[in-house]
Amino acid sequence: xxxxxxxxxxxxxxxxxxxxxxxxxxxxxxxxxxxxxxxxxxxxxxxxxxxxxxxxxxxxxxxxxxxxxxxxxxxxxxxxxxxxxxxxxxxxxxxxxxxxxxxxxxxxxxxxxxxxxxxxxxxxxxxxxxxxxxxxxxxxxxxxxxxxxxxxxxxxxxxxxxxxxxx
Amino acid sequence: xxxxxxxxxxxxxxxxxxxxxxxxxxxxxxxxxxxxxxxxxxxxxxxxxxxxxxxxxxxxxxxxxxxxxxxxxxxxxxxxxxxxxxxxxxxxxxxxxxxxxxxxxxxxxxxxxxxxxxxxxxxxx
Numbered sequence: 287x288x289x290x291x292x293x294x295x296x297x298x299x300x301x302x303x304x305x306x307x308x309x310x311x312x313x314x315x316x317x318x319x320x321x322x323x324x325x326x327x328x329x330x331x332x333x334x335x336x337x338x339x340x341x342x343x344x345x346x347x348x349x350x351x352x353x354x355x356x357x358x359x360x361x362x363x364x365x366x367x368x369x370x371x372x373x374x375x376x377x378x379x380x381x382x383x384x385x386x387x388x389x390x391x392x393x394x395x396x397x398x399x400x401x402x403x404x405x406x407x408x409x410x411x412x413x414x415x416x417x418x419x420x421x422x423x424x425x426x427x428x429x430x431x432x433x434x435x436x437x438x439x440x441x442x443x444x445x446x447x448x449x450x451x452x453x
Numbered sequence: 454x455x456x457x458x459x460x461x462x463x464x465x466x467x468x469x470x471x472x473x474x475x476x477x478x479x480x481x482x483x484x485x486x487x488x489x490x491x492x493x494x495x496x497x498x499x500x501x502x503x504x505x506x507x508x509x510x511x512x513x514x515x516x517x518x519x520x521x522x523x524x525x526x527x528x529x530x531x532x533x534x535x536x537x538x539x540x541x542x543x544x545x546x547x548x549x550x551x552x553x554x555x556x557x558x559x560x561x562x563x564x565x566x567x568x569x570x571x572x573x574x575x576x577x578x
Contacts, residue, residue: 396577397528397531397532397535397569397573397577398532400525400528400529400532401528401529401530401531401532401533403525404525404526404528404529405529442525445525446525449524449525449528449576449577450577
C-alpha cells in the first residue's frame with residue numbers, strides 16, 4: 287500500500303468511529319428521558335377483578351392479556367427501563383388506560399361500563415387486541431377462538447346485568 | 454332532444470324517491486330529537502353514515518343503522534359520543550383543518566352530551 291491509500295483508510299476509520307460515537311451518545315442521552323412507571327395497586331375495591339362479577343377463568347385471561355396496558359400495574363420486561371423501548375411502552379400504556387383502565391372499573395358509571403364491555407368483545411373478536419406488537423413479545427397473551435367466545439358471552443351477559451341493575 | 458328528456462325523467466324520479474326514502478329512514482323511528490339530528494347530520498354524517506369512505510368510522514357508528522343496533526350497542530355508542538364531545542376529539546383535528554366549518558360549537562357539544570345522558574338513562578330503564 288502506498289501512503290496515499292493508507293491516509294484514505296485512516297480517514298474512513300476516523301469517520302466511522304465518529305458516527306458510532308455520535309450514535310452511542312444519542313442513545314445514552316435518550317436514557318435521561320424516562321416515562322413514569324405504571325406500578326400502582328390492582329388489588330383494590332375499584333379494580334375490575336373485585337368490582338365486576340368476572341369469573342376466575344376469565345379474570346386470568348384479562349390479567350395476562352390486557353392488564354399490562356389497561357390497568358394501573360404493568361409487569362415490565364428487563365428492557366422496560368431502556369429507551370426507546372420504555373418510550374413505546376409508556377405510550378401504549380398511556381393510550382391503553384385512556385380507553386379503558388380496569389383499575390377504575392368501580393368508579394365508572396353504568397353507561398361507561400356497558401360501553402367498555404361491548405368494546406372488549408369487539409376488539410378481541412376483530413383481532414385488534416391485544417396489539418400485534420405486544421403479541422410478538424408476549425406469545426401467551428394471544429387469545430384463541432374459545433377464549434374470545436367466552437369473553438364475548440360473558441361481557442354481553444354482564445352488560446345486560448349492568449343495564450338492569452339499580453344505581 | 455325531447456325523447457331523451459323523457460327517458461331520463463323516470464330514472465331521475467327513482468333516484469329522487471330513493472334519496473327521499475333513505476332520508477326519511479334516517480329521520481323516522483330514531484328516538485333522536487330534531488336538534489340533535491341537525492348537529493349529527495351537519496357534523497358527523499359525512500363519515501358516519503352508510504356509503505362513507507372510512508371503514509373505521511363506520512365500524513364505530515353508522516347512524517343510518519341506528520335502529521338496528523341493540524340496546525347495549527346504543528348505550529355504548531351514546532357513551533362514546535359523550536366522551537368525544539367532552540374531550541373535543543370529534544370531528545378529528547385532521548378533518549377540521551380541511552373543513553373548519555365542521556367544528557362543534559360549545560353549545561352543540563352541550564346539546565349532544567345532555568342528549569346522550571338522557572337517551573342512555575332511558576334505555577336503561
